[in-house]
Amino acid sequence: MKKIFPIIMLGILLFIAACGSDSSGESTDDAGAEGETEAAATETASGEESGDSNEKQVVTFWHSMGGAGQEALNAIVDSYNDSQEEVQVNAEYQGSYDEALTKFNSVAGTDSAPTIIQTFEIGTMSMINSGSIVPIQEFIDADGYDMSGLEENIINYYSLDGTFYSMPFNSSTPVMYYNKDAFEEAGLDPEAPPETFAEVEEASKAIVESNPDMQGFALQAYGWLYEQLLANQGALLLNNDNGRSDTPSEIGWSEEEGKSIFNWVENMVNDGTFANYGTNGDNMLAGFLAGDVSMFLQSSANSRDVIDNAPFEVGIAFLPHPEGKERAGVVIGGASLWMIDGKPEAETDAAWDFMKYLQTPEVQAEWHVGTGYFAINPDAYEEQVVIDAYEEMPQLQVTVDQLQATTSSYATQGALMDMIPEGRKIMETALESVYNGGDVDEAYNTAVEQFNHAIEQANAARGN
């Protein structure tokens, strides 16, 4: 034992060193959350030091933007801090939306709670129910701030009975990315991407025929995409107008609408043109960039990343819809900023000032071009940065066009309920079982049953 001890110590030392470099390598990846938190922690520490020395009003801002989004956000926060003397905003990365929300729930009401937290759209109902937030409407009224300049579809999602609870910030919708070079090789028109489910199937077959090493289409098993594909055919996710007129009591889509997506996927699985990446979006992206699959659905927030990194010409198209259905459009995805209750007035006022800064056309233009999220303030599209970027990457514009082509209805306003994260997982499981050759009817029926049970359970927990 004595002899091996120093050797082991040496070994451990070497591998701790190796791990250190590993985690810094990961930090661009979602999976490396630990590394990122560390990095964020050091940033915060240095941020706080400079904040103390100038005696500025400190605002703590929790966000969930990793990778390119984090860089773009930090640039915006830095420019805000440099633009004035009174307020110091400390942006802290707190992991994914889920993780940040969990952390927030455990510190809500204490001094450790942030001033602003960024929360995903499906967390809207839980935030309102939590009682630890101040509706943004109070500041809008007190300040006489005009929200009508914001994108109409965004206003539709975030105002409930005419009240804004949170400040919209980063919004995206799903789009279909496709490989233009592969389309050309397969004899398809790269400027006319498939629009319906059947057209996607046909295009996939053509792709596989021309290049057996490439799959046609990939659909990440992601509940959000399922919701979007429902909305695009005008279907509701939850009854009672997607939970906007009353608390939902069961699912809102019909069997025909719900199953159309499953059948579509099953057809492609049977054709051998479907690429299964399970629930892992990063793998799907890597597969697309490596030329293993020619089309996939993903948030428009990734568009800048994809365009920059693809060694081929990337096309961006509208979300496909089933035959015989009008395209209804998409639901706003992304996140908004919430003002936390119980902070000193000076601090919330400073936070409100920062929120207003984020809405300005200049900031939104930078944000849109840097990430692919929308500009929530349409004036941003007139900015020179955006015009230049469109010149170079016309694909970015498709994401905006799709949003503006959306017809406003309960379906495209999106669903509101606190059990949606659970519902997403249920749909993901069902989709995955079809990807792996499972029976569509069985998978669909189980999913609907579990979905309804989850709604019941959530209502019961609130004592209804």
Added chain:
Amino acid sequence: MSMHSTAIPATAGSQIHFDKVKRKQRIKNFFKGMLFLLPSIVLFGVFLFYPLVRTIYLSFFLTDAAGNTTVFVNWENYVNLFSSPVFLQSIKSTFLFVLYTVPVTIIIALFLAVIANEKLRGIGLFRTLYSSTMGISVAAASVFWLYLFHPSIGLLNMLLEAAGIDGVGWLTDPAWALIAVSITTIWMNLGFTFLILLGGLQSIDSYLYESADIDGAGYFYKLRRITIPMLSPSLFFVITVTIINAFQTFGQIDILTQGGPVNATNLIVYSIYREAFVNYQFGSASAQAVLLFIIILIMTFLQFKIGERRVHYQ
């Protein structure tokens, strides 16, 4: 007479007095003992017993998103669990996972420890290599395996395809995902298990082998009759710890599969995490946690009952 009559109460009195002192002494000892135990009682109380009691309490309620109890539902959370195919699947996956990982880890580690125990030139290098996975964090190891398992650009599928075999959907095919996670786990646990077993081997007295040599015993006879029995305390420890670790696996699941595909790798701790921190159903999550506690308690009890009898302590 008078002497007698006074003497009896006197003895009784001293008896009472003696009892009193004894009792006083006992109480004093008790408090003294408690004083020594206080630090650990406080620590265990705050970080172990209180959460335990709180978890049991929560498991009888429905909660809101912040974890406050809202409606008392009695045993309903438990009843729902046993009628939920998702939870039953996760119990099944957990046991399968233990079955896949524990024996393989120990057999490979034992093999490596035995060959690394030979006195050869440069053996230190191999000992370092074999124990090296101990120094790698779960997150780093999982990310590393995530790329190996990648369906199209991962090394494993590239090797398979080079050999003319179709690639496997390591993390997307329900038939393979649990095996893929098991491989990762075995690889990660190997270092620690190897180190403990090698330590156990090194502490076996060499005179046992010398006398066996004099008697003309062969290599495998010595292995079976000396090495394994003398190693049994280390083996027992390693088995217990590995089983408990396997039941509590979380990190690699979160990074590799998030419980998918089709819940094939939704091991019980991950299922608890999802229920509590994604679905915000703290009641049903607590019920799962209580069941996990009972399962581990039974497993450990059985091990001590059955396993420890075979352990040879020197």
